[in-house]
Amino acid sequence: MHAFEYHRPSTTKDALALGAQKSEGRYLAGGQSLVQAMKLRLSSPSDLIDLAAISDLKALSGDAGSVTIGAMVRHADVAASPAVQKAIPALAQLAGIIGDRQVRHMGTIGGSLANSDPAADYPAAVLGLGATITTNKRKIEADKFFKGLYETALEPGELITQVAFPAPKRAAYMKFKNPASRFALVGVFVADFGNGAVRVGVTGAGACAFRQAEMEKALSQKFAPESVAGIKVKADGLNNDLHASPEYRAHLITVMAKRAVEAALK
């Protein structure tokens, strides 16, 4: 790790001011990706602006219709939140299987979304539920947020403040883990909002999370496992690495989608 200056502002305003001032600086959320990259000397920011002391970013609230999660809320807190468990149990379940116990007690939803790791879990839920991401500047719809490999709609210096998830009628997340890293080799989040409104968010399979239109269409006609079981996802453009070929990932999307629908119906 290279040397850096550490800052711990207590307001979003101060954080943004520092961010504007330190052109080679980075915001530090949970640090579960950034700090690892720094330790490997792959990332060498001049300044780290730690957001952990900003209480506004740590709010979590919910009612029957939605939950709103502050950017600095840790995965473990989402998993354990009665509000999330009540309104969107599938979201609490997803948060409870991110990484390992240590990661869940450090990593944050804002950090995960801003990083847009192709195999992170939250992006599947953000797309699957049609969440709204609020930043210091604007509100961004889920469908306009993920742009590519580690690439989002966020502009330089723009900071996620909270994420709002509408509550579906039923939903579930199924993840097939990379055996080594335990990231999603493929993760599928399925949400049924009723009246034929179904969303399917897929992570781990492409450059960034994406929706699966064919499955959404089939499930909107009939929300049942057999609606997706026969869908052959195209392998073109899917990730190819040591652990899974595009063909295997395409196959796993169907298997995980089917299992997610089964779980949602339970």
Place this chain on the structure above:
Amino acid sequence: MNAPLIGARIQRKEDYRFLTGAGQYTDDVALPRQSHAAFLRSPHAHAHIKNIKTDDAKKSAGVLAVYTGADLAAAKVGGLPCGWLITDVNGQPMKEPPYPALAQGKVRHVGERVAVVIAETAAQARDAAELIEVDYEVLPAVTDGMKAKGAAALHDIAPDNSCYVWALGDKAAVDSAFAKASHITKLEFVNNRLVPNAIEPRSANASYSRADDGYTLYVASQNPHVERLLMTAFVLGLPENKVRVVAPDVGGGFGSKIYLYPEDVVVTWASKQLNRPVKWTSDRSEAFVSDAHGRDHVTVAELALDKNGKFLAMRVKTTANLGAYLSTFASCIPTILYATLLAGQYTTPLIYCEVNAVFTNTTPVDAYRGAGRPEATYVVERLVETAARELKLDPVEIRRRNFIKAFPYQTPVALCYDTGNYEATLSAALDMADVSGFEKRKQESLNKNKLRGIGYACYIEACGIAPSNVAGSLGARAGLFEAGEIRVHPTGTVTVFTGSHSHGQGHETTFAQVVADRLGLALEAVEIVHGDTSKILFGMGTYGSRSLAVGGTAIVKALDKIVAKGRKIAAHLMEAAEADIEYDRGVFKVAGTDKQKAFGEVAFAAYVPHNYPLDKLEPGLNENAFYDPTNFTFPAGTYVCEVEVDRDTGATEIASFTAVDDFGKVINPMIVEGQVHGGLAQGIGQALTEGCRYDDSGQLVTGSLADYCIPRAGDVPSFKIDTRETPCTHNPLGVKGCGEAGAIGAPAAVMNALTDALGVKDLAMPATAQTVWRTLQRKAA
């Protein structure tokens, strides 16, 4: 006076300090005026070094020195030696290319050390290392052992990249048996390359003292005396008496900390140049490219059988990838510790094995938990199971028909098994695994859309290595004895010094049990000291599951001397004839009388010799012993694995795993179970999750724990394990060794189960979910 300690489940004495963070590892050692080293490593698998510019690094903040291979050559620092000479099929010595501590003109694998920076802090050393400019001329690289011949030569002395072609057995007789066989089973497979990944990365901290011209090296090592011997005699040319090597608490080794490594040599040499202590601690990324790897065989194996399933002959041809250089014991692993084990538990009368050992542009390969024996067991047990399926015989029955039943048994591959009872471990395992209920469980799995399979492995290993004269005749350049010393203190407590080294095995407890039991003392009265050349008389260290069988026996021999001297002292104190003195659990007694002296009283008399036969006997009570075994020990057992495969994803779950081992006499069953659990986890890892992969340019693709999958607790089942005992016949404790068995037997058991579940002849390790899914796809097509 005390309950027997042999066979008792005693909690480990060392765990208090480990669990409370009070362990002292090499990296915890901070010396006055400590400096820190960072190694610049080659990013290329094969390249000429045209130029190295170190000017900027030398000017960087905190830097004390920058050294390259040229500096070591100028100082006449030698290359790293190989400890075992293999003689090839033509009677020629193996090719031994130079293994410089820092690259000289050429790099031969990614991660090879090119330069070292020594600075006030570790971060400053790393920063400066990034400023070194190296001009490389990249050469074509080869990483696959099967492609080594004909690839660009790594070493001038081995133009075809061959280190040796070695063979064991009567080829003509074997070929003739195959010609007459009624059935031949043939398999071709890869024994996948593994990265050891001890939890504590390697570390070395060397200091030099002008006061006595002496060196002290703290190092994460399994055998500090061997480290000192190799480094002083072969590399640095230092007098052995001026070098102290300390291996303090060591966090796991699995073989990877047996060897003398370049980093150890460089920090030791540099400590005198700078007159400062120099410390280097590996990070996980460095460990992946610089710790010796394990396995990496490509094998064609054949078994000839008669129509009743009797084994007639075995023929094995293996290409062993040794990596870029000969690591300390690399040459003997795929030969002496491999081909000699191919008889397994069976009476196969004829065996021929040919080994082609090659150099490639990969990290050197050496012993890793099991070392040759897992590879041999995989050959034998995959062949046997496959033969049973081909002949439509029960895999248990075919084994029974071929078991060795009378001992001692001379195999056709040099070893002589002293004892064993293979039926005992097999039948116990069948019961514990509820093999008769398998078909029912298989149906239940099918009802859940899952495939279930069962597989067996009846392994044997050779441990407690071994007679030095035999090893010497086979090319060993070291002795393989062990040393121990018993120091009885005046108040009757005991300190034991052993040349074995504990880095997770629990010697401080097991050895103390042996000593306390034999002397009839409380466990707390016995302290075990290991890992310091300035305290221990000598030691060959810990590897090959040898500590108790060899090191423990050395201690017992020294104990016998203590008791013998104690009897003389007691005879004097009680005015009796020495012949009438009996020693019984802490008390010297005059036979047939009620006269007795406690062990502590005799010890006190030895150190306060007011009433003592000074004319006939030296005062003091301190004895040492060296023990060189007369044979290997032969632990053996049966493993039964059941797997369940998710047909949709290919994911394999170990549904159950039963292990019944014969380790001879068991001193502490709890510690033995822990060793078996760890070995099984590593064996399951080799079968299902672990596989080292290089790309075509020689980059290590699995260079981190995010890509190289070590099994987690959740990947292994709750093991069902037990032991059966046939005591070793040639050591006084009757022990055989237990450290490696799990890793030796498990891969074959898992793969036999998985191929059974899938209904295929063979499958590559690691059988990841994707591999299994592809196999199912191919079968369906």
